[in-house]
Amino acid sequence: MSERRITCPGQGPLARRLDFPRIIPACDVELPTHGGRIAEHRIFRGHCDSHSLEQILLPGIHHPLAAQDDNPYRLFRAVPRGHAPAEGWPIIYMLDGNAAFDFLTRDMLAQVPGLVVVGIGYDSAGQFDRHSRTRDLTFPADDPDAAARPTGGAAQFISLLTGALRDAAEQGLTINAVRRTLWGHSLGGLFALQMMRLAPGSFARYAAISPSLWRSEEQADALMQDSRAAPDALYLGSGNREKRSFSAGPPPTDAPESFYDLVEAFSVRRDLDLCWQIYDGAVHIASLPTSLEPSLIFAATESPS
Helix, strand or coil: CCCCHHHCCCECHHHHHHCCCCEEECCCCCCCCCCCCECCCHHHCCCCCCEEEEEEEECCCCCCCCCCCCCCEEEEEEEECCCCCCCCEEEEEECCHHHHHHHCCHHHHHCCCCCEEEEEEECCCECCCHHHHHHHHCCCCCCCCCCCCCCCCHHHHHHHHCCHHHHHHHCCCCEEEEEEEEEEECHHHHHHHHHHHHCCCCCCEEEEECCCHHHCHHHHHHHHHCCCCCCCEEEEEEECCCCCCCCCCCCCCCCCHHHHHHHHHHHCCCCCEEEEEEEECCCCCCHHHHHHHHHHHHHHCCCCC
């Protein structure tokens, strides 16, 4: 680990309250191969003490670029048991919901008994619907490897995420409108950062895990230089053994330089409450499950007055 790199602290009252350790070990779970595996969603089997769990199919909500045979959206929802507080529940939205809820555990939920957790996923068997996620999470011309998949639908997906999908996810719930968090991993992490820049105010907090900054150097630079309104808080996480799929050579021993550049760029923003962590031993896919527990705690913890 670079001595120069780890001297950049988190900042802000929330970061100080959370006091996350800078480095945490990668979680000990069985990892899928590239592209994910069939999702088992074991969390839906049996009783969960802290939350009620449900899946909601949304055949009536369509992305404007979706083909007729594309998989419809599916929501995965964990709702705290009991009555909502007067101000409403805080809520975290998780992109790649099929995968997020495949790794989510009852023990994780037990640590955040007052947080609504929603996975935005698709009606597909796998952890990742590569066709649909590439369509939803990319802006035009920022996916050089996806000639066979539709791209460029992120702007329309932002409209869904703040409109019809949000309405469906929060239906019947009392939600605190100033305590919404968006979480994304990989392509979803990059999307979360871009949404933070392009649609300020859509969410109060963002958690961007192993964002795919390599896809567009121009957009990565824009993220670091943009001075528009920031959210209340940002959580960044990355493994220190990450490399692009199928690239040559052994895994690295530190997080990508682009990740540290991002941390440093945001660390000078005094209007932003910044938390960040390195996941020791985590390859790219392992950063997803490793990030879940701290991301949930990040979303559930109230900022000091």
